[in-house]
Amino acid sequence: MNDAFKSLDREKQNRILDAGFQEFAEKGYKQASTNQIAKAAGIGKGTLFYYFKNKQSLFHDLIEEAFNIADETYLSQINFEETDFFERLRESSELKMEVYRKQEHALTFMAQVFMHMNEYKLPERLLEKRKQAEEIWGSVLTKNIDFSKFRDDIPQEKTFNYIRWTIEGYRMELEQRIKLQGLSALSNVKLEPYYEEFYDHLDTLKMIYYKEEFR
Amino acid sequence: MNDAFKSLDREKQNRILDAGFQEFAEKGYKQASTNQIAKAAGIGKGTLFYYFKNKQSLFHDLIEEAFNIADETYLSQINFEETDFFERLRESSELKMEVYRKQEHALTFMAQVFMHMNEYKLPERLLEKRKQAEEIWGSVLTKNIDFSKFRDDIPQEKTFNYIRWTIEGYRMELEQRIKLQGLSALSNVKLEPYYEEFYDHLDTLKMIYYKEEFR
DNA sequence: AGAATTGTTGACCAGCCTGGTCAGTAAGGG
C-alpha cells in the first residue's frame, strides 16, 4: 500500500479493500486470486500492482487495515462502564453491525486470518498486533461485567459459553436466511425487523440465565 | 464408480472415498483437484479415472455414497420410540460419532453439498434423494419427542433452537480443541473424556430447559 | 506353459489460470 493508494478517494479505496477482504476470506491466501480482486474492485490488474507491490504485501496490508477498522469502529467504541452483560452484548452487536456496513467483509476476513494465522508466516509487527487484539476481543464480553446477575445453579463459565454459542448460532442462521431471500448486498436489506428479533432473543436469554430479580 | 471399484477390498474403497470427501468438502467442486484426491488416496492418477469416468461422475458417486453411509449408519439406526429429547440427542450424537469413525469426512462433505446444492446442477435422481434426506434429517430431533417436558415460559421453538445452537457451538469448539492439541486423526484420539464432558452439558441443558419435575 | 484379460501407473497433452511486468496511453499541471 503506497502513497498513490492512500491518496485515492475513500470510496475507491474501500472498494479495493473490500474486494481483497472478500477474496482472501473466501479462499484463503494461496487460493485467492489477484485477478479476481482486481476485477471485483473494478480496476485493471496492473493498477492493483501499482498500489500494492505484490500479493503478499497486499495480504499483509489488508490484515493491518482490518485490524485498524475493527479497532476504530468497534473495539474503541465499546463502553466498558456498562456492567450488564446483555446490554454490553447488545451494544457490541450493534457496533459490529456498523463495521459490516462500512466494510462488509472486513470481519469475516479477520476471522479467517485468526483461524489460519499459524499457517501464514507473518511479520513480527502483525503477530504483535494479533496478540493485543486477541486479548481485547476476549475482554469485550467479560471485562467489568456484573456476573453476579447470572443464576448461580449453573457454572458461570457454562452460562457464558451457552449464551455465546446461542447467539452465534442465531447469527449464522440469520446470515443464511438473508443470503437466501435476497441476493442483494447487506447494505440494501432492511435491518429493523431483524433488530427486533435479536432484542427479543436477548430478552428470552435474560429470562433463561438471569436470576429472577434481574429479569 | 464401476465394477472394478466395487470389487476392491473395503479398506481401499474407503481410502479413496474419504480422500474424495475431504478434498471436495474442503475446496468445493470446482477448486477440488483430482490429482490431490489420487495422491491422498495413495493411488495413481490414472487409476482414479479407471474407477470413475470423470470428475463430475466421481462427485456424483461421492454424493450418493455419502447419502448411503449416512442412511445406513445414522438415520436408520435412530430409535424413534425414545420420546425424551435429550436421550434422543445423546443417541443421535453417538450415532454420528460412529459415522465419523467409519468415514471421517463423509458428514462434512454432506454438509458442504447441502449448503451449495443450488450451485451444482445435480441429476434428478440426487435431487430427489436430497429432498428425502432433508425431511428425515429434520425429523431426527423432533419426531415423536415429548416436548411437554420443556418449561412453558419459553416458546418451544426457541427452546429447540437454543439447544441446537448451543450443542453446535460446543461441537465446533471441541473440534477446534482436538485439532489444536494433536494433529492425529480422529481415530487416534481418546474420546472417553469428551463423552463425559458432553453428557455433562446435556445434564446442564436439561436443568436449564426442562420443567423442574423432569430434571 | 503361454495366451488373454484385468489392474495400475505416471509421463504426457492442451488449455486455463497464476502472480507479476511493462510498453503504451491518457490526463493534468507547469
Next chain:
DNA sequence: CCCTTACTGACCAGGCTGGTCAACAATTCT
C-alpha cells in the same frame, strides 16, 4: 510543449488442471 502521475491489458513463464494412453504388472484362463 514536456514532465509527472495514473492506469491499463496484452503478454510472460510457469504451475496446475482434467483427462488419455502406451506400457507394464498381476491374475486368470486355456
